[in-house]
Amino acid sequence: MAHTSIPLKDSYKLFNHGPVSIITSAHGNKRNIMAAAWTMPLDFSPARVAVVIDKNTYTRELVNASGEFGLQFPMRKIAKVTLDVGDLSGRDVDKFSRFNISTFPASKIAAPFIEDCIGWLECKVIKQGAEEMDPIVGEVVAAYADAEQFLNGRWNFSDDPQKRSIHYMAGGEFYMTGESFRTSSRYSEEK
Numbered sequence: 630m631a632h633t634s635i636p637l638k639d640s641y642k643l644f645n646h647g648p649v650s651i652i653t654s655a656h657g658n659k660r661n662i663m664a665a666a667w668t669m670p671l672d673f674s675p676a677r678v679a680v681v682i683d684k685n686t687y688t689r690e691l692v693n694a695s696g697e698f699g700l701q702f703p704m705r706k707i708a709k710v711t712l713d714v715g716d717l718s719g720r721d722v723d724k725f726s727r728f729n730i731s732t733f734p735a736s737k738i739a740a741p742f743i744e745d746c747i748g749w750l751e752c753k754v755i756k757q758g759a760e761e762m763d764p765i766v767g768e769v770v771a772a773y774a775d776a777e778q779f780l781n782g783r784w785n786f787s788d789d790p791q792k793r794s795i796h797y798m799a800g801g802e803f804y805m806t807g808e809s810f811r812t813s814s815r816y817s818e819e820k
C-alpha cells in the first residue's frame with residue numbers, strides 16, 4: 630500500500646479521532662509490538678504525543694532503552710492482530726513470527742512498522758514516565774498516512790469497512806470509525 634508523508638505539524642490529524650494504536654519498539658537486535666489504546670496528540674509544533682505504556686511491559690523496557698517508538702493505527706482488517714499483540718508479552722514469545730506479522734522499516738527510528746494501518750508516526754522519547762502508568766512523551770520526527778484515504782490534508786475514509794480505523798471498548802469489542810459530518814459553531818456563524 631502507498632504511504633504519503635505528512636507535515637509534522639499535521640501529524641495530530643492522523644489520530645485526533647481516537648483510534649486504537651499499535652506500538653512498535655526495537656533496541657539492539659530485539660524488537661517488539663504491543664497494542665495501546667491510551668495515546669493522544671499533545672502539541673502541533675514541535676509535534677508531540679503522549680502514550681501510556683505499563684512499566685511491566687517489554688515494550689516499555691525497549692522504549693526506555695532505545696529512546697524511540699513507532700506508533701501506528703490499525704485498520705479493521707487487522708483488529709485480530711491488535712488483540713493478539715495486546716494479549717501476550719514479547720518477553721515470552723516473538724510476536725512478529727508467532728502471528729506472522731510482516732514489517733517494513735521506518736526512516737528515522739529503528740523500530741519497524743507494520744502494514745494495514747491508516748497512519749504511522751516515528752517518535753523520539755522526550756520524557757520518560759517515572760511511575761508505572763505515567764505517560765511517555767514523544768516528539769514526532771516523521772509521519773505517514775495511507776495515501777488512498779488521507780487526501781488534501783484530511784481523512785476521506787474508504788467505503789471498504791476493512792480499511793477503517795478502529796476504537797477499542799473493552800473485552801475484545803471495537804467500534805469502527807463511522808461516517809463524517811460537519812457543523813459550525815454558533816459564534817462562527819454570527820461573524
Ligand SMILES: Cc1cc2nc3c(=O)[nH]c(=O)nc-3n(C[C@H](O)[C@H](O)[C@H](O)COP(=O)(O)O)c2cc1C
Nearest residue numbers: 663664665666667682683686687688715717718719
Ligand atoms: C486493545 C488493547 C489496548 C491496550 N492498550 C494498552 C495501553 O494503552 N497501555 C498499556 O500499557 N497496555 C495496553 N494494552 C495491553 C498491552 O498491549 C499488553 O500488556 C501487551 O501484552 C504488552 O506486551 P509487551 O510485554 O510485549 O510489551 C492493551 C491491550 C489491548 C488488547
